[in-house]
Structures are given as structure tokens and as C-alpha cells.
Amino acid sequence: MADIKIQRSHALGMDKARALAQDWMSDAAKQLGLTCNLVQGEGEDTISFERMGVTGQMKVRADAFELDTKLGMMMSAFKPLIEAEIDRNLANILAKAKAEGGTA
Structure with missing residues (x-):
């Protein structure tokens, strides 16, 4: 198994970060065939996602997105492309949020 960990800091605040994460979730479901589940928390939301060969979570906070993905054996060969x-x-x-007036 291969792991992909990506963290992106931002200054969007929780409401804008939530909206962007929900957009990401919709796009991931359509474009990548991921099944996604959102659990909202007080200070952090968690989006769990999966499809054959891929599982992971995205933590959504007021100041950062943190993505942790695990690739199965067959998908491990594609780690650099997926990452x-x-x-x-x-x-x-x-970048889209920044262009719309947010502070990324």
C-alpha cells in the first residue's frame, strides 16, 4: 500500500472551507467515481472517500485542508500521478476561492 498525505493551509474560515470541500466532494464523486461521506464537526469536518483501490479522508478546518489517502496494491503504481x-x-x-475574494 502507498500513502499520499497533502496539507494546504489557507485563511478562508470554516464556512468558506466547508463550501469548497463540498464542491471538491461533488467533483470527486463525478470525475473520479469516489463514494464520499461528510461528517460535520464543531471545529473540523471529515470527508471520507473510497472506491476500489483507494480510501481516504479529508480533514477540513478553518485554516487548512488535510488529505490522507491510501492506495491499494494495484493503484500504488500510479501514486505519482494520483498525488x-x-x-x-x-x-x-x-485559487478559485482567492479569485472570488477569499484569502487562500
């Missing part, structure tokens, strides 16, 4: 795509997606989400 780059996840990192690019998070960067795009934060």
Missing part, C-alpha cells in the same frame, strides 16, 4: 492530480485539485480550489 499530482490531488495536489493540483486542491491548488485549483484554493
Whole structure:
């Protein structure tokens, strides 16, 4: 198994971070075929996701997104590509928020 851990700091606040995380969750379900589940907490939300060969969680906080993904044996060979795509997606989400007037 291979692990992918990515953390992106931001200054969006919890409400904006939640909205962006929900957008990410919708896109991940459509584009990547992930089954996602959101659990909202007081200071942190957790999005759990999975599909064959991939499981993980995204922690959503007022000041950071933290993604932890585990790849199965077959998907491990694609770790560099998957990691780059996840990192690019998070960067795009934060850039979009910044362009809309948030502080990423």
C-alpha cells in the first residue's frame, strides 16, 4: 500500500472551507467515481472517500485542508500521478476561492 498525505493551509474560515470541500466532494464523486461521506464537526469536518483501490479522508478546518489517502496494491503504481492530480485539485480550489475574494 502507498500513502499520499497533502496539507494546504489557507485563511478562508470554516464556512468558506466547508463550501469548497463540498464542491471538491461533488467533483470527486463525478470525475473520479469516489463514494464520499461528510461528517460535520464543531471545529473540523471529515470527508471520507473510497472506491476500489483507494480510501481516504479529508480533514477540513478553518485554516487548512488535510488529505490522507491510501492506495491499494494495484493503484500504488500510479501514486505519482494520483498525488499530482490531488495536489493540483486542491491548488485549483484554493485559487478559485482567492479569485472570488477569499484569502487562500
